[in-house]
Amino acid sequence: xxxxxxxxxxxxxxxxxxxxxxxxxxxxxxxxxxxxxxxxxxxxxxxxxxxxxxxxxxxxxxxxxxxxxxxxxxxxxxxxxxxxxxxxxxxxxxxxxxxxxxxxxxxxxxxxxxxxxxxxxxxxxxxxxxxxxxxxxxxxxxxxxxxxxxxxxxxxxxxxxxxxxxxxxx
Numbered sequence: 001x002x003x004x005x006x007x008x009x010x011x012x013x014x015x016x017x018x019x020x021x022x023x024x025x026x027x028x029x030x031x032x033x034x035x036x037x038x039x040x041x042x043x044x045x046x047x048x049x050x051x052x053x054x055x056x057x058x059x060x061x062x063x064x065x066x067x068x069x070x071x072x073x074x075x076x077x078x079x080x081x082x083x084x085x086x087x088x089x090x091x092x093x094x095x096x097x098x099x100x101x102x103x104x105x106x107x108x109x110x111x112x113x114x115x116x117x118x119x120x121x122x123x124x125x126x127x128x129x130x131x132x133x134x135x136x137x138x139x140x141x142x143x144x145x146x147x148x149x150x151x152x153x154x155x156x157x158x159x160x161x162x163x164x165x166x167x168x169x170x
Contacts, residue, residue, distance in 0.1 A: 004135065005105065005135060005137060006083060006104075006105060007083070007107075011042070012085075012107060012137075012140050013140065013141060015037060015039055015044075015083075015085045015107070016085050016087070016107065016109055016140045016141045016145070017141070018037050018044060018047075018085070019035045019036055019037050019062075019085045019086055019087050019109070020035060020087055020109075020141065020144060020145065020148065021035065022035025022036060022037060022047055022048060022049040022062060022066075022087075023035030023049060023050075023062070023087045023145075023148055024148075025049045026049035026050045026051070026062070027148070027152055029054065030053065031049065031050045031051060031052065031053050031054065032050050032052070032053075032149070032152065033049075033050070033087070033148050033149060033152050034049065034050045034061070034062045034086065034087050034088045034149075035047075035048070035049045035050075035062050035086070035087050036048045036049070036061075036062035036063045036065070036066040036084060036085065036086040036087070037066055037084070037085050038066045038067065038069070038070035038079065038082050038083070038084050038085075038103075039082060039083045039084075039085065040070070040073075040074065040079075040081060040082045040083075041081070045069070045070045045073045045074065045082070046065075046066040046067060046068070046069035046070030046071075046073065047065070047066055047069060048061075048062040048063065048064065048065025048066035048067075048068075048069065049062045049065070050062050051065070059093065061091070061093065061094050062086060062087075063084065063086055063090060063094040063097065063098065064093075064094065064097055066084065066086075067079065067084075067097055067098070067101050067103075070082060070101075071101065077101060078101065078102045079101045079102055079103050079104075080102045080103075080104060081104060082103055082104060083103065083104055083105040083106070083107065084098060084103050084105070084106050084107070085107045085108070085140070086106070086107075086108050086109070087108070087109040087110065087145040087148065087149075088108060088109065088110050088112050088116075088145065088149065089108045089110065089111050089112040089115075089116030089117070089118045089119070089120055089138060090106065090108065090116070090117060090118050090125075091112070091115045091116070091117060092115070092117045092124065095117040095118060095124040095125055096124065098125060098134060099124065099125065099130050099132050099133075099134070100132075102132050103134050104134060104135065105134055105135040105136075105137070106118060106125055106134045106135070106136050106137075107136075107137050107138075107140050108136075108137075108138045108139075108140065108145075109138075109139070109140055109141050109142050109144070109145025109146070110142050110145040110146035110149060111138055111139070111142070118136050118138060119136060119138055123136065
């Protein structure tokens with residue numbers, strides 16, 4: 001059975017913009033700006049943004065927080081009729097959580113050439129060896145999602161340079 005999208009292009013853009021708002025929350029507190037939302041019956045039921053630096057917990061990814069909130073909201077670990085939108089292609093851990101939570105569809109913005117497992121390095125989400133697969137679609141608002149990350153890391157590098165020069169001058 002071939003899976004297909006549940007959304008119009010306008011709806012995909014709207015929900016990815018909501019994920020970008022979550023990414024902005026992360027950026028405002030100096031976290032890597034990645035945001036995620038989960039949708040059920042075209043309503044947002046889970047939100048998350050990266051908090052790895054603040055928590056010093058490697059599992060503090062946007063997708064994990066969105067999944068946790070959605071599971072609480074539905075009072076179920078199964079998110080079978082739900083869709084996830086995330087600003088960066090999921091990593092192996094997050095793809096695994098998506099499979100285990102039975103997410104129906106996964107949409108992402110920017111591709112991740114170093115860690116993406118929704119099509120770039122591999123595609124865990126559509127691998128038929130698992131007992132669950134999700135429909136995957138990438139590249140939604142890819143430029144905006146990628147630019148947010150590029151700008152964040154550029155600013156981080158500039159701040160490190162300034163800090164280095166200041167410490168050398170002292």
